[in-house]
């Protein structure tokens with residue numbers, strides 16, 4: 001595949017951009033692969049990429065029922081951070097954040113990683129204590145975060161009202177190298193790199209059944225026919241329960257819709273990401289100028305990918321007190337994604353009752369930030385058949401053993 005570079009842009013400009021290659025191929029499925037990954041979201045594509053990059057396994061198919069990146073990966077509000085409380089989570093999310101730093105260079109694809117700084121506002125005394133505890137934990141984990149006082153919050157976010165009557169800003173947990181990346185580009189960059197290694201990305205190909213014998217997967221039935229495989233990775237986020245059922249096991253997981261919305265584009269007014277967990281909303285400004293606003297999950301299980309009116313009302317009502325200027329903005333569009341929630345709000349990277357079948361799910365409202373680290377750890381699990389140090393704590397047996405990785409505070413507000 002031809003590299004993207006300033007010279008390539010100049011060359012193509014001279015010939016009316018007629019010479020660009022397709023970023024990835026769209027082949028028909030082969031009869032058999034060394035590994036199949038179900039789900040071409042960020043996590044599935046990153047898993048395939050690191051299988052090739054780190055383990056030389058390239059006879060791989062990634063099967064996607066819709067279009068690649070069309071699930072939660074293309075629907076999220078793109079927040080990247082690693083300020084988690086528990087050690088295994090901090091290690092995994094910090095690995096991912098570190099890989100994001102050079103991902104554009106690594107993939108030769110601009111994923112627009114923007115470490116613009118992330119603030120988690122403390123608006124109650126309980127939150128102050130909680131975030132101070134997280135700062136201390138992060139210090140021990142080697143994750144760079146710090147506590148900042150209200151005056152510094154105001155300096156970083158001039159549009160904020162720190163003296164709100166109900167929820168004044170009492171400080172913030174600040175991660176300077178947290179930020180955002182372009183979600184589609186992350187999926188597209190990994191897809192292009194996978195295709196370049198000879199992997200097959202097969203879109204419009206839904207897995208409808210998993211065929212197994214003597215505790216081993218033999219292949220999958222799909223809307224494009226039967227495909228055999230030596231190993232299977234299930235990476236389907238909100239549809240994990242259904243695909244696990246096809247493979248004959250149950251997951252401690254539930255699916256709910258999580259919603260977000262964007263405003264009309266306005267001039268640059270906020271160059272950091274702000275999360276306000278008490279009032280339950282978070283906001284950043286996109287490169288186009290839209291205010292990207294995330295709210296909460298629906299209070300009931302469902303598989304809709306739509307927005308609903310009461311969420312706009314609830315989320316904006318929550319944010320308006322802290323950001324009065326957004327009361328004058330028109331909202332442009334809203335949407336939803338189907339997220340996969342575990343009881344301890346931590347992911348599952350795990351072996352399954354089928355010997356050659358592995359599952360990656362449970363990222364819930366906050367898995368975009370984890371994509372590179374999750375792909376790295378999942379590839380190791382699939383290649384070696386055993387979890388490496390990053391994935392070891394995230395096996396699903398933890399729910400049977402009562403060994404939870406409780407991140408309900410870190411993941412308390414969506415994302």
Ligand SMILES: Cc1cc2nc3c(=O)[nH]c(=O)nc-3n(C[C@H](O)[C@H](O)[C@H](O)COP(=O)(O)OP(=O)(O)OC[C@H]3O[C@@H](n4cnc5c(N)ncnc54)[C@H](O)[C@@H]3O)c2cc1C
Nearest residue numbers: 039041042043065071072073076077079207337367368369
């Ligand atoms: C509104 C919203 C805001 C969010 N904000 C953030 C944020 O700011 N920061 C953050 O870190 N995270 C955020 N998240 C969470 C994040 O988007 C997800 O955790 C992450 O994208 C999950 O990626 P994935 O690859 O596992 O899943 P997906 O991108 O959903 O990919 C799974 C794929 O599997 C496919 N699939 C399902 N069933 C089958 C089948 N039977 N056969 C074939 N293919 C199948 C689906 O079509 C889908 O494309 C947000 C999510 C939402 C919905």
